[in-house]
Amino acid sequence: MENVRMNEQLVDYALGFSTPAERGLVEARLLRDPAMVRKLGLLEAHLGWLNAEKTDSTTPPGLVLATLAHVGEYLATHPNGDVVPLATPRTWANDRPIFASRPRADIIVAACLAFVFVGLLLPGIQKLRMRSQTVACQDNLHDLHTALAGYSDTHDGRFPQVGTDRVPTAGAFVAELARAGQYPALLKPYCPSDAVNTDVGYAYSLGYHGRFGELIGPRLPDPEASSEMLPISADLPTPNAHGGWNVLMAGGSVRFTKSPFLGSTTDDIFTNDARQSRAGLHRNDVSLGRPFDQP
Numbered sequence: 129m130e131n132v133r134m135n136e137q138l139v140d141y142a143l144g145f146s147t148p149a150e151r152g153l154v155e156a157r158l159l160r161d162p163a164m165v166r167k168l169g170l171l172e173a174h175l176g177w178l179n180a181e182k183t184d185s186t187t188p189p190g191l192v193l194a195t196l197a198h199v200g201e202y203l204a205t206h207p208n209g210d211v212v213p214l215a216t217p218r219t220w221a222n223d224r225p226i227f228a229s230r231p232r233a234d235i236i237v238a239a240c241l242a243f244v245f246v247g248l249l250l251p252g253i254q255k256l257r258m259r260s261q262t263v264a265c266q267d268n269l270h271d272l273h274t275a276l277a278g279y280s281d282t283h284d285g286r287f288p289q290v291g292t293d294r295v296p297t298a299g300a301f302v303a304e305l306a307r308a309g310q311y312p313a314l315l316k317p318y319c320p321s322d323a324v325n326t327d328v329g330y331a332y333s334l335g336y337h338g339r340f341g342e343l344i345g346p347r348l349p350d351p352e353a354s355s356e357m358l359p360i361s362a363d364l365p366t367p368n369a370h371g372g373w374n375v376l377m378a379g380g381s382v383r384f385t386k387s388p389f390l391g392s393t394t395d396d397i398f399t400n401d402a403r404q405s406r407a408g409l410h411r412n413d414v415s416l417g418r419p420f421d422q423p
Contacts, residue, residue, distance in 0.1 A: 261321035269376040278310040289345025291423040299328035299419025331416035336408030365398040
């Protein structure tokens with residue numbers, strides 16, 4: 129099990145997807161494990177062509193499957209394969225390949241080749257698929273914040289407030305944005321990788337109760353209240369394909385988290401401090417409701 133986990137971390141490391149903590153663990157292992165160094169060398173040798181001169185050519189349909197078919201044919205006729213020698217010793221922390229500017233299809237094709245040759249095909253493709261789904265969801269949430277910000281411009285800095293006649297439940301915030309002319313026709317009200325969803329697929333802020341029990345809805349960040357990093361929307365709190373949740377902050381940034389306890393060890397972003405799917409009990413008590421939840 130430990131080797132499987134290390135292989136997954138090595139895949140992330142080779143593709144540049146590692147967190148700083150994971151990167152440190154891999155680099156420490158590389159310093160003492162020659163076999164891991166050789167495996168990383170094979171990965172980067174096959175992925176290295178991505179750093180060559182970039183082109184704007186359109187990727188032909190079915191290129192990934194065709195590439196895998198050719199690789200499979202080669203492995204069937206050359207069972208021993210060809211070993212790609214590792215280059216001269218390198219400084220792992222300072223000599224990383226950069227893939228961010230390459231077309232996603234190019235990365236998938238090159239990664240498939242590398243994973244086949246070093247025996248990491250299945251975990252590698254899974255990592256790429258999860259990464260692609262996460263990025264698509266984050267992009268959609270950024271677009272959603274643009275719609276929310278446009279709404280706030282004509283509503284005294286406020287976002288749609290759940291618990292009103294126009295927005296009785298959390299999922300109704302999408303309809304309110306549409307009524308205000310702020311919701312783009314092509315913007316999906318759910319994570320694009322959730323192909324079976326046709327309804328609102330995001331959790332949304334239920335607001336919080338003020339000092340006198342009044343319900344207060346979300347609004348544009350107040351610098352004095354440090355509310356820019358308070359969650360306002362997120363993927364639904366249900367099992368999903370990318371192993372966590374993309375969370376939209378009031379200031380417009382999007383964060384991916386594998387735990388609902390975001391911001392502190394005790395604050396579940398999907399319930400209030402009383403562990404209920406209701407409005408927060410105070411300003412910093414975040415509670416993102418499901419589409420049919422009410423404050």
